[in-house]
Amino acid sequence: MDTFTVDIAIVGAGGAGLRAAIAVAESHPALTVALISKVYPMRSHTVAAEGGAAAVTLGQDTLEDHFHDTVAGGDWLCEQDVVEYFVGHAREELVQLEHWGCPWSRRPDGRANVRAFGGMKTERTWFAADRTGFHMLHTLFQTSIRYPSIRRFDEHFCVDLIVEGGRVQGVLVIEIASGDFRVIQAKAVIIATGGAGRVFRENTNGGIVTGDGMALAYRHGVPLRDMEFVQYHPTCMPGTGLLFTEACRGEGGFLLNRAGYRYLQDYGLGPAEPTPRNKAMELGPRDRLSQAYWHERQRGRTISAPHGEVVHLDLRHLGEARLRERLPQIYELALRYLGIDPSREPIPVLPAVHYTMGGIMADGTTASPLPGLYSAGECSSIGIHGANRLGSNSLTELLVFGKVAGLEAARYVNATSHGDAASVGALAEASAARALELLTRPRATERIATLRREMAKSMEDGCGIYRTAATLQSTCNRLAELKQRYQRVGLDDHSRPWNTEWLLAIELGYLLDVAQAMAHSALERRESRGCHQRLDGFEQRDDAGFLRHSLAFYRADDVPRIDYGPVKITRSQPGTRVYGAATEAARAHG
Amino acid sequence: MAEQRTVEIQVLRYHPQHDEQPAWQSYKIPFSDDTSVLQGLLYIKDEIDGTLSFRWSCRMAICGSCGMMINGKPQLSCHTFLRDLLPGPVRIEALAHFPVERDLIVSAGGFVGKLESIKPYLLPREPRALAAGEYLQTPEELERYEQFSACINCMLCYAACPEFGLNADFVGPGVLALLHRYNADSRDGGRAERMPVLNAEEGVWTCMAVGYCSEVCPKRVDPAHAVNQNKATSAADYFLRFLGPKRGPL
Numbered sequence: 001m002d003t004f005t006v007d008i009a010i011v012g013a014g015g016a017g018l019r020a021a022i023a024v025a026e027s028h029p030a031l032t033v034a035l036i037s038k039v040y041p042m043r044s045h046t047v048a049a050e051g052g053a054a055a056v057t058l059g060q061d062t063l064e065d066h067f068h069d070t071v072a073g074g075d076w077l078c079e080q081d082v083v084e085y086f087v088g089h090a091r092e093e094l095v096q097l098e099h100w101g102c103p104w105s106r107r108p109d110g111r112a113n114v115r116a117f118g119g120m121k122t123e124r125t126w127f128a129a130d131r132t133g134f135h136m137l138h139t140l141f142q143t144s145i146r147y148p149s150i151r152r153f154d155e156h157f158c159v160d161l162i163v164e165g166g167r168v169q170g171v172l173v174i175e176i177a178s179g180d181f182r183v184i185q186a187k188a189v190i191i192a193t194g195g196a197g198r199v200f201r202e203n204t205n206g207g208i209v210t211g212d213g214m215a216l217a218y219r220h221g222v223p224l225r226d227m228e229f230v231q232y233h234p235t236c237m238p239g240t241g242l243l244f245t246e247a248c249r250g251e252g253g254f255l256l257n258r259a260g261y262r263y264l265q266d267y268g269l270g271p272a273e274p275t276p277r278n279k280a281m282e283l284g285p286r287d288r289l290s291q292a293y294w295h296e297r298q299r300g301r302t303i304s305a306p307h308g309e310v311v312h313l314d315l316r317h318l319g320e321a322r323l324r325e326r327l328p329q330i331y332e333l334a335l336r337y338l339g340i341d342p343s344r345e346p347i348p349v350l351p352a353v354h355y356t357m358g359g360i361m362a363d364g365t366t367a368s369p370l371p372g373l374y375s376a377g378e379c380s381s382i383g384i385h386g387a388n389r390l391g392s393n394s395l396t397e398l399l400v401f402g403k404v405a406g407l408e409a410a411r412y413v414n415a416t417s418h419g420d421a422a423s424v425g426a427l428a429e430a431s432a433a434r435a436l437e438l439l440t441r442p443r444a445t446e447r448i449a450t451l452r453r454e455m456a457k458s459m460e461d462g463c464g465i466y467r468t469a470a471t472l473q474s475t476c477n478r479l480a481e482l483k484q485r486y487q488r489v490g491l492d493d494h495s496r497p498w499n500t501e502w503l504l505a506i507e508l509g510y511l512l513d514v515a516q517a518m519a520h521s522a523l524e525r526r527e528s529r530g531c532h533q534r535l536d537g538f539e540q541r542d543d544a545g546f547l548r549h550s551l552a553f554y555r556a557d558d559v560p561r562i563d564y565g566p567v568k569i570t571r572s573q574p575g576t577r578v579y580g581a582a583t584e585a586a587r588a589h590g
Numbered sequence: 591m592a593e594q595r596t597v598e599i600q601v602l603r604y605h606p607q608h609d610e611q612p613a614w615q616s617y618k619i620p621f622s623d624d625t626s627v628l629q630g631l632l633y634i635k636d637e638i639d640g641t642l643s644f645r646w647s648c649r650m651a652i653c654g655s656c657g658m659m660i661n662g663k664p665q666l667s668c669h670t671f672l673r674d675l676l677p678g679p680v681r682i683e684a685l686a687h688f689p690v691e692r693d694l695i696v697s698a699g700g701f702v703g704k705l706e707s708i709k710p711y712l713l714p715r716e717p718r719a720l721a722a723g724e725y726l727q728t729p730e731e732l733e734r735y736e737q738f739s740a741c742i743n744c745m746l747c748y749a750a751c752p753e754f755g756l757n758a759d760f761v762g763p764g765v766l767a768l769l770h771r772y773n774a775d776s777r778d779g780g781r782a783e784r785m786p787v788l789n790a791e792e793g794v795w796t797c798m799a800v801g802y803c804s805e806v807c808p809k810r811v812d813p814a815h816a817v818n819q820n821k822a823t824s825a826a827d828y829f830l831r832f833l834g835p836k837r838g839p840l
Binding site: 329 | 605624647669706
């Protein structure tokens with residue numbers, strides 16, 4: 001088996017992985033970096049982020065406000081010291097990206113422009129039209145080309161972490177074009193593989209967002225934290241789940257029910273002013289908006305459409321010129337995919353799964369409990385999103401904590417030596433044999449797509465916007481059954497070069513493990529907080545019982561063990577989340 | 591439920607270990623008015639034939655993975671709808687002009703190598719400390735390059751370019767558009783460093799101004815326009831060399 005030896009291996013080359021690689025290359029040019037991705041870096045799902053990246057920018061804005069918006073938005077399940085670091089380093093990272101060439105949208109005076117976003121008290125979201133993630137990703141990828149110490153392994157699929165002697169020592173990958181295995185021996189590994197939205201049926205995520213890094217760390221004993229918190233984005237395309245950015249509402253869009261009524265005013269988010277004020281109505285947080293949709297549907301006030309019950313995202317009053325300038329991609333999506341001109345007709349939308357708040361347990365330095373293993377970005381639970389992420393915090397997170405991961409891993413490897421290559425090789429051989437078994441399995445009776453579809457449907461039915469013990473238990477049971485059937489999954493394709501079916505089968509294994517962590521964490525959390533909402537007697541937040549992070553531990557051939565860990569509170573004691581008119585009232589009293 | 595009809599999709603298959611020549615294979619799939627070609631291929635992969643290989647991810651024409659020849663024209667499969675290709679059969683091949691690795695997957699390494707060769711990053715005109723904040727750039731200055739920064743690297747323009755078909759070393763439309771994107775950025779001072787690529791034998795003068803690249807671009811980047819701008823830059827650079835004393839770049 002080919003072996004490459006480097007100082008640091010980074011799995012995933014989206015925003016976080018690229019930022020980490022650049023941080024290592026800039027600060028420690030003598031360290032070698034393997035940047036591994038199952039796609040070319042510019043295909044990574046960061047590319048699809050639309051709306052923007054948050055950082056305190058305007059004169060009237062403060063770090064304090066960004067901190068409080070984030071912590072309250074997360075329903076106090078945030079690591080407050082980490083949030084404080086995050087808001088304090090957000091702007092310098094966006095400026096850094098500007099210095100690397102990112103084409104941020106500008107004000108007439110030449111400064112970077114900011115727009116309003118849900119749950120944010122002040123306009124602080126930097127944007128590049130409605131292609132912010134695309135521009136950030138391409139800027140990072142192109143900048144990374146400057147650094148000769150970064151060796152890319154494009155289109156290499158990570159099959160396993162190599163853990164030996166109580167620390168991570170590298171990764172096993174498949175070169176997709178040939179189907180050959182390679183070992184990348186490293187002193188530290190940074191996981192930056194993104195989220196796991198494909199666990200659900202209707203989702204905004206690309207096909208590659210299959211929780212790979214989460215599952216790999218989890219199988220090696222690293223807990224997945226707060227996995228029950230899965231964000232539904234309220235405005236997605238029926239049928240496909242494709243995203244209509246929150247910036248549609250940041251720019252002034254309305255949400256209407258079947259009567260053409262701005263229904264959010266009935267859910268504590270009013271008053272319904274012609275231009276929504278920040279943190280009110282359409283600029284409320286995503287969990288509240290998705291929940292309001294659910295209630296409207298229960299009340300029969302949504303609109304029946306070919307792919308389900310929808311509400312309307314109305315952008316008509318913004319006019320074609322502004323839509324073309326600020327939301328060009330949205331305009332194009334509506335026109336081409338739905339045949340709707342958003343300057344003339346409202347867009348039918350419904351909530352779809354968008355983001356996993358939880359992930360690989362990481363401390364404020366991005367380190368996991370497994371020595372040598374770091375994580376950054378959506379795959380990581382560093383603690384800034386709590387029970388509900390605010391839109392535009394995650395693009396900034398990629399940068400702030402991608403950089404931290406790179407610097408911390410570099411610091412660690414400078415004090416660490418490579419382990420024994422022979423034992424790393426032996427572990428890799430054993431792991432490769434397990435992956436190969438899928439290719440040659442006899443008496444395989446189950447089809448990948450069938451299992452994947454049943455999993456996604458079960459997660460949507462049982463672990464969606466509102467949950468009960470009964471629905472969750474039924475999903476947990478179904479997942480256990482699917483894991484059994486996964487042992488019998490078979491392939492049509494038994495060859496090695498570009499066998500994408502083989503990779504789909506391995507990904508399905510990752511998805512099932514991550515799904516179990518989500519469903520069991522949700523079943524055990526007997527309260528309602530942020531985007532985890534229960535209907536079975538646990539409708540209230542329960543700080544005495546559950547102001548704690550859930551920790552899902554992997555158990556082979558069994559369901560996960562769920563444990564809990566403390567939440568770091570520094571200066572914001574849990575309070576009531578207030579939006580709409582109540583925001584002003586709370587401010588007056590505060 | 592949306593109306594369900596069926597359509598025939600013919601795919602040019604090729605497996606490097608089994609096939610000496612590519613061969614057409616036909617599939618019949620259900621579709622409705624909003625079914626993309628990509629969704630059709632995913633149906634085949636999931637339900638009929640797991641051996642069919644192709645790249646895809648975002649489904650929304652931004653990741654640039656799923657370019658292929660659809661009825662002879664380079665297009666993104668996620669962004670092309672079966673309703674517009676009736677009555678069929680719909681014929682699908684790997685992107686033209688690239689080496690095929692398997693089925694609909696072409697080798698992208700050559701393209702990425704060219705992209706890496708042109709210094710596709712900001713070479714600042716003036717250094718600026720982070721603490722000094724962002725470079726100032728007016729909306730008008732942004733507009734001069736913004737269009738060229740929208741390239742998703744989908745390589746459709748290469749499959750459309752007859753010159754690239756004849757000469758695989760030609761830098762090609764997408765990468766020349768990217769080069770122009772940095773040259774046209776008010777913050778950038780790297781034009782002189784990028785001139786050798788433009789002036790080289792495989793550089794901008796290889797282009798015969800057919801313009802099909804801009805027609806197939808799914809993001810309206812208009813690489814043909816960028817190439818023209820590059821020609822003007824290259825020509826000016828050529829003449830200025832005779833006008834010593836040593837002149838700086840334009």
